[in-house]
Structures are given as C-alpha cells and as structure tokens.
Amino acid sequence: MKSHDCHVFMQRLLPFAFAELLPTNVHEALAGIGAFFRDPSTRTLKVEVVEQLQENIPILLCNLEKIFPPGFFDVMEHLAVHLPYEALLRGPVHYGWMYQYERAMKYLKGKANNLAKVEGSIIAGSLTEETSHFTSYYFASKVRTRKRAPRRYDDGGVAPTYAVAGVPDIFSQIGRLGGKSKEVWWSSEEDAHSAHTYILLNCEDPLIRYFESLFVSQVEETFPVISTTDVDKRKDQHFIKWLKSQVDFDDDADYPKWLHEVIQSPHVKVQQIRAFHLSFTSRSS
Incomplete structure (x- = not known):
C-alpha cells in the first residue's frame, strides 16, 4: 500500500x-x-x-x-x-504533507533514461517535453497534438438548431449533454428571474449590449448621483421588464424574432442536465 x-x-x-x-x-x-x-x-x-x-x-x-x-x-x-x-x-x-512532492518526483524519475546521469537525463526530458508542448500551439488547427486530442468517447458534439436566424453564439455552443436529464420546477419566481437576467446580461450580442447601455443611461439621467452598485442592482431588478416594454411597444423597429422570444419569461418547468461538455477540437488555438 x-x-x-x-x-x-x-x-x-x-x-x-x-x-x-x-x-x-x-x-x-x-x-x-x-x-x-x-x-x-x-x-x-x-x-x-x-x-x-x-x-x-x-x-x-x-x-x-x-x-x-x-x-x-x-x-x-x-x-x-x-x-x-x-x-x-x-x-x-x-x-x-509530502504526497504531492513524492508524486512529482516519481513523474520526474520516469524521464531518467540514462541511469548513469540521472539528473541530466531528467533535465533533458523535461526540456524536451516543455519545448514540444510550447511549439504545438503554432501548428495548424488540423494537426492533432496532445492538447488537441479528442476525448475517448467524444463525438464532436452537436450544434443546436433554431427555426429563426441570427441567434447569438451563447445559444449555439457545440457540445453534448452529459448525464441523465430530468424535469424540474423552478423553486421560486426569483430564481427564474435571476437566471433570465444573468443570461441576458451575459449575452455578447450587440443588440442586447445596446439596450443595456440605453437602460444605464436612462437610470443615470433619472438619478444623477446614483452609484455603480445601485445601477447594477436596478439592472438585476428591472432590466428584463424594461427591455420587454421597449421591444413589444416599439412598432416601428424591426427587431429580430429571436429577441422577441428570448425576452419572454422562462418556462416554469425545465429540463435539468448534470453537465454540458463543450467541444474545443474544431477550434484553432
């Protein structure tokens, strides 16, 4: 043992x-x-x-x-x-504890191919590994390296498809589901609102960013001495309701269909999945 x-x-x-x-x-x-x-x-x-x-x-x-x-x-x-x-x-x-150092020494001793000069052999093996690892980032994206090797059961992932065009990248990640899914209910309306707000405020889409900056400008005009912390609190509390009113009642603007759908409240019953494995093998380093 x-x-x-x-x-x-x-x-x-x-x-x-x-x-x-x-x-x-x-x-x-x-x-x-x-x-x-x-x-x-x-x-x-x-x-x-x-x-x-x-x-x-x-x-x-x-x-x-x-x-x-x-x-x-x-x-x-x-x-x-x-x-x-x-x-x-x-x-x-x-x-x-010395467990981590003992494991590190075992890893280094595995590089000693020349038992007559153990220290030099370990140094040479470490330098070779570091050099090959560093230069692998300059290879073409199609070249398979140690860092780009796919997982054992990785099928490359599946890109989600939508009936509307122009959906932001945050909703189009390539990957695969991990674990068994189950249907759950939101524990409270506050949790659903927090999740909805988090998704919108972290959606790197120019249109959402425009509405966010417009909301902040209106808040600062209404409350000239408001602090940044209070602005963030107002975004968490009122941004979704304000955004929905801007999109629904602005008949002259031709907003994309995905925006009309994403500002709606989440379903009260959703599917919960343990993990979502992103696929990085198709991207260049």
Missing part, C-alpha cells in the same frame, strides 16, 4: 476493524493511536485540542509498549511525541 493508504487504514479503519477481534486493552491502544493521528489532519485545528493531544500521546505510547516488544519502538514511534508541538507552530498537518 501507499503511505497515504496506510494513513487512511490507521485513522479510519483500524479503530473499527478489530473491535470484536482483539482484547479490549489492545483495541483501545490501537484505536487511541489512530484517533491521535486523525485529529491533527482535520481542516480546522483548535489550540485546546492540540494541547489535549500533547497530554495524551505519552499515555498512548505507554499502552503500546505494554503490547508490542521493545524492538518495535524506534525513532519513528518517538516522533509522534513531537507532532502536537509541530501542529501548534504550523497548523493542520496537511500543510506539511
């Missing part, structure tokens, strides 16, 4: 795995040392908890000495005495 697996086994499984198999004194000693290593590994650490661990570790080690022979105890078992003090100085234990 890896060192991390041993930690999980000792901290999580050991206190329960041998509860019915070992004598009570043996099980309590093993469970106590497992709990000792689990507490400093939490996300948040309290000073009083660390001080209690510092008081308990001599007793826990003495209980282990009653069970295991003297040859079992070496410097590694003694290091547990210093862990609470280190936690007081550093904080939670995960800030001092």
Whole structure:
C-alpha cells in the first residue's frame, strides 16, 4: 500500500476493524493511536485540542509498549511525541504533507533514461517535453497534438438548431449533454428571474449590449448621483421588464424574432442536465 493508504487504514479503519477481534486493552491502544493521528489532519485545528493531544500521546505510547516488544519502538514511534508541538507552530498537518512532492518526483524519475546521469537525463526530458508542448500551439488547427486530442468517447458534439436566424453564439455552443436529464420546477419566481437576467446580461450580442447601455443611461439621467452598485442592482431588478416594454411597444423597429422570444419569461418547468461538455477540437488555438 501507499503511505497515504496506510494513513487512511490507521485513522479510519483500524479503530473499527478489530473491535470484536482483539482484547479490549489492545483495541483501545490501537484505536487511541489512530484517533491521535486523525485529529491533527482535520481542516480546522483548535489550540485546546492540540494541547489535549500533547497530554495524551505519552499515555498512548505507554499502552503500546505494554503490547508490542521493545524492538518495535524506534525513532519513528518517538516522533509522534513531537507532532502536537509541530501542529501548534504550523497548523493542520496537511500543510506539511509530502504526497504531492513524492508524486512529482516519481513523474520526474520516469524521464531518467540514462541511469548513469540521472539528473541530466531528467533535465533533458523535461526540456524536451516543455519545448514540444510550447511549439504545438503554432501548428495548424488540423494537426492533432496532445492538447488537441479528442476525448475517448467524444463525438464532436452537436450544434443546436433554431427555426429563426441570427441567434447569438451563447445559444449555439457545440457540445453534448452529459448525464441523465430530468424535469424540474423552478423553486421560486426569483430564481427564474435571476437566471433570465444573468443570461441576458451575459449575452455578447450587440443588440442586447445596446439596450443595456440605453437602460444605464436612462437610470443615470433619472438619478444623477446614483452609484455603480445601485445601477447594477436596478439592472438585476428591472432590466428584463424594461427591455420587454421597449421591444413589444416599439412598432416601428424591426427587431429580430429571436429577441422577441428570448425576452419572454422562462418556462416554469425545465429540463435539468448534470453537465454540458463543450467541444474545443474544431477550434484553432
């Protein structure tokens, strides 16, 4: 097992795995040392908890000495005495873990093709990888590289089709649905309004941007000393209603049909999908 697996086994499984198999004194000693290593590994650490661990570790080690022979105890078992003090100085234990560096060293050692000169071989392999990765961005878009390799089950995605022309790009992303879809109801009208407002304000279409700037200008003319934060709040609250009134009651303007549809309120019952995988393989870097 890896060192991390041993930690999980000792901290999580050991206190329960041998509860019915070992004598009570043996099980309590093993469970106590497992709990000792689990507490400093939490996300948040309290000073009083660390001080209690510092008081308990001599007793826990003495209980282990009653069970295991003297040859079992070496410097590694003694290091547990210093862990609470280190936690007081550093904080939670995960800030001092070496797992990520061990994985990085394993990755670098895999580049050592010349065992006679390990360091130079690692450097040469790393430089070759970085150079090839950097130059791959200058290849033609049709050239398949490591970064442009399609996913294993990627079919390229499907572009949505609409009955009207000129639909903005935000509604025409090429991709595929991920996961099982289900029909859900909006939990409240506020959520539907927030989602509708978010889509319109993030729609990078010149026509929507024009109406947004016009709305901001009217608000600033009505309230000359209004702050930017209050303008954003008014956009969140009133922009959709204002935009709908501008489009519906302006008979002289010939607005596109998609604009008349996108300003309508969302359906109360919608399809919810866990993920939408965008396709980047057809685009040039």
